[in-house]
Amino acid sequence: MPTASPDAALPGQSEHEHATGTLTPAQPVATLTEAGELLRALAAPVRIAIVLQLRDAERCVHELVDALDVAQPLISQHLRVLKTAGIVRGERRGREVVYRLVDDHLAHIVVDAVAHVKEEGA
Numbered sequence: 001m002p003t004a005s006p007d008a009a010l011p012g013q014s015e016h017e018h019a020t021g022t023l024t025p026a027q028p029v030a031t032l033t034e035a036g037e038l039l040r041a042l043a044a045p046v047r048i049a050i051v052l053q054l055r056d057a058e059r060c061v062h063e064l065v066d067a068l069d070v071a072q073p074l075i076s077q078h079l080r081v082l083k084t085a086g087i088v089r090g091e092r093r094g095r096e097v098v099y100r101l102v103d104d105h106l107a108h109i110v111v112d113a114v115a116h117v118k119e120e121g122a
Contacts, residue, residue, distance in 0.1 A: 039109075041085030046070055046078045048110050050099075054088060055107035058100035 042048060049068050053059055059067070064075045079099060082088040087106050090097040101107055 038085060038087070038106075041081055041087055042106075042110060042113075044078065044081075046074065047082055048114070050075070050078055050082060051087065051101065051107060051110045052114070054099060054101045055104075055111070058098050060093075060096040060098050062096075064099075 042051065046068065049070075050064060053064055053067055061072060061075055061079070064070075064079075065072050068075065079088060079090070083090060083099075086102055088099045089102050090099050092098075
């Protein structure tokens, strides 16, 4: 999934709306569909935990396995989903692949969701 520059206006969004951070009431269906796909890719506890780990620093699979206490095949499977959705990017360094978030917007989505749940539970 292509990622837009944080400085780019969304399709159907005026320069004023972009500058003020507001969205038009009716977004193009393609934009809403892609946003739904992105949220579905984030809709698993392990994937949320991976994004939170990658928010702090790039990590290789074995570091995620250790930090999250999840089996390596499961971490790899979730990384594949996140990579396909354009949320993470992997870069080979020798024998390891190091993963990082594609951009900080994705971490904000997850952090805000976790904070919201904590507020609701308090």
